[in-house]
Amino acid sequence: xxxxxxxxxxxxxxxxxxxxxxxxxxxxxxxxxxxxxxxxxxxxxxxxxxxxxxxxxxxxxxxxxxxxxxxxxxxxxxxxxxxxxxxxxxxxxxxxxxxxxxxxxxxxxxxxxxxxxxxxxxxxxxxxxxxxxxxxxxxxxxxxxxxxxxxxxxxxxxxxxxxxxxxxxxxxxxxxxxxxxxxxxxxxxxxxxxxxxxxxxxxxxxxxxxxxxxxxxxxxxxxxxxxxxxxxxxxxxxxxx
Amino acid sequence: xxxxxxxxxxxxxxxxxxxxxxxxxxxxxxxxxxxxxxxxxxxxxxxxxxxxxxxxxxxxxxxxxxxxxxxxxxxxxxxxxxxxxxxxxxxxxxxxxxxxxxxxxxxxxxxxxxxxxxxxxxxxxxxxxxxxxxxxxxxxxxxxxxxxxxxxxxxxxxxxxxxxxxxxxxxxxxxxxxxxxxxxxxxxxxxxxxxxxxxxxxxxxxxxxxxxxxxxxxxxxxxxxxxxxxxxxxxxxxxxx
Numbered sequence: 001x002x003x004x005x006x007x008x009x010x011x012x013x014x015x016x017x018x019x020x021x022x023x024x025x026x027x028x029x030x031x032x033x034x035x036x037x038x039x040x041x042x043x044x045x046x047x048x049x050x051x052x053x054x055x056x057x058x059x060x061x062x063x064x065x066x067x068x069x070x071x072x073x074x075x076x077x078x079x080x081x082x083x084x085x086x087x088x089x090x091x092x093x094x095x096x097x098x099x100x101x102x103x104x105x106x107x108x109x110x111x112x113x114x115x116x117x118x119x120x121x122x123x124x125x126x127x128x129x130x131x132x133x134x135x136x137x138x139x140x141x142x143x144x145x146x147x148x149x150x151x152x153x154x155x156x157x158x159x160x161x162x163x164x165x166x167x168x169x170x171x172x173x174x175x176x177x178x179x180x181x182x183x184x185x186x187x188x189x190x191x192x193x194x195x196x197x198x199x200x201x202x203x204x205x206x207x208x209x210x211x212x213x214x215x216x217x218x219x220x221x222x223x224x225x226x227x228x229x230x231x232x233x234x235x236x237x238x239x240x241x
Numbered sequence: 242x243x244x245x246x247x248x249x250x251x252x253x254x255x256x257x258x259x260x261x262x263x264x265x266x267x268x269x270x271x272x273x274x275x276x277x278x279x280x281x282x283x284x285x286x287x288x289x290x291x292x293x294x295x296x297x298x299x300x301x302x303x304x305x306x307x308x309x310x311x312x313x314x315x316x317x318x319x320x321x322x323x324x325x326x327x328x329x330x331x332x333x334x335x336x337x338x339x340x341x342x343x344x345x346x347x348x349x350x351x352x353x354x355x356x357x358x359x360x361x362x363x364x365x366x367x368x369x370x371x372x373x374x375x376x377x378x379x380x381x382x383x384x385x386x387x388x389x390x391x392x393x394x395x396x397x398x399x400x401x402x403x404x405x406x407x408x409x410x411x412x413x414x415x416x417x418x419x420x421x422x423x424x425x426x427x428x429x430x431x432x433x434x435x436x437x438x439x440x441x442x443x444x445x446x447x448x449x450x451x452x453x454x455x456x457x458x459x460x461x462x463x464x465x466x467x468x469x470x471x472x473x474x475x476x477x478x479x480x481x482x
Contacts, residue, residue, distance in 0.1 A: 059404075061404070113367060113371075121402075121404070122379055122402040122403070122404075123402065123403055123404035123405075125379075126354060126378045126379055126403075129378065130354075130378070135376055136379075137367045137370065137371070137380075138363055138366075138367055138377075138379065138380035139378075139379035139380065143402065144385060144402075161362075161363040161364065161384065161385075162363070162364055162367075163300075163302070163362070163363075163364035164364075
């Protein structure tokens with residue numbers, strides 16, 4: 001199972017470019033990299049509010065739109081039409097994948113069932129799969145649990161739907177919190193290093209999130225390498241058993 | 242969205258052959274076509290009990306196993322090992338598709354998002370997709386609603402997860418009850434005629450289920466024909482609009 005934002009897709013580039021395009025249409029010149037960071041930054045607190053029970057469930061599409069509405073004026077985008085705002089909000093459905101992802105998923109799919117396990121809602125994840133030509137065995141989303149990662153119910157719901165024990169599942173992510181929560185439910189963990197998730201800023205804004213500060217079962221720079229490591233990992237475990 | 246048992250896969254042939262194979266392993270000769278019909282027949286009442294609140298939720302895998310356990314002695318299969326019983330129960334994860342389905346889904350996928358909407362649980366539907374090489378955009382199942390078709394919540398849950406209005410969705414099935422329930426929630430309906438669903442018995446055991454006794458928006462003998470009809474249907478509706 002794969003985390004998606006940051007792990008499989010380069011949201012920073014996709015959102016920066018969409019902001020720039022929207023800005024051009026209304027004559028607004030801004031720091032669109034910062035726009036991408038600001039939009040993304042509102043997402044964590046909104047999910048935490050849902051998990052804490054301070055807010056009722058809403059999808060990431062809804063959360064993204066609420067954050068966008070707060071950012072519009074500051075970035076000179078308040079004159080966008082409603083249709084343009086909806087279109088801009090949908091950029092999260094058509095983000096570009098990191099360059100290794102297509103080939104990596106194809107390799108992994110030869111021997112494994114593959115699914116996203118993302119805080120993105122189901123329709124968003126369908127959009128990203130169509131945009132990037134990914135073939136999943138099913139779409140797993142926090143939306144199916146009514147809570148957001150890292151709430152343990154999200155990982156448990158996914159295992160239940162797959163009818164697998166947690167120990168039969170590897171969670172693959174570029175983020176500490178996701179892997180820590182998956183490991184706590186008994187899953188195997190795979191770390192993918194995505195140093196450019198937050199753009200080419202040094203040091204990254206969330207250094208603890210993009211550096212392997214927990215012990216993952218596998219650590220790889222990309223999914224192609226992970227597929228080779230996983231073949232070795234499975235062989236080793238079969239020999240051990 | 243597609244019904245699966247009977248509409249996409251030939252459960253009668255798959256289950257008959259699996260019964261025959263299991264019987265041979267323990268020296269039992271029986272009417273394995275009847276075995277398939279008996280196994281399938283227990284499924285409706287068990288689902289109705291869940292929908293009526295007389296039974297708590299259990300997956301189709303669980304329902305199939307309970308029915309199988311009741312049939313074992315009558316078909317001379319009581320000496321199967323527990324592992325063999327589990328394997329036999331999983332025949333529902335690897336049923337063969339009707340011959341038009343692979344090509345039909347590939348054609349439909351060029352212009353439409355495709356998902357099963359089945360009473361089969363998610364892991365069963367993943368198994369059928371892998372067995373038959375189908376590429377879905379997501380897996381939709383009654384399991385995600387905690388009720389079985391034809392309960393309206395199943396269709397509504399599917400539309401919500403796709404973030405579509407019901408009127409944007411076509412439900413494709415070979416069964417009256419499924420299409421009637423889908424239409425009641427506002428969906429477009431596509432009828433596929435599968436006269437051999439219950440095997441080559443004349444008349445079929447459930448004639449009302451395998452004959453088009455309701456007015457569907459489209460009626461086709463197979464998915465390839467449906468894909469052509471749907472292209473015409475969409476063009477017509479665009480011209481009308």
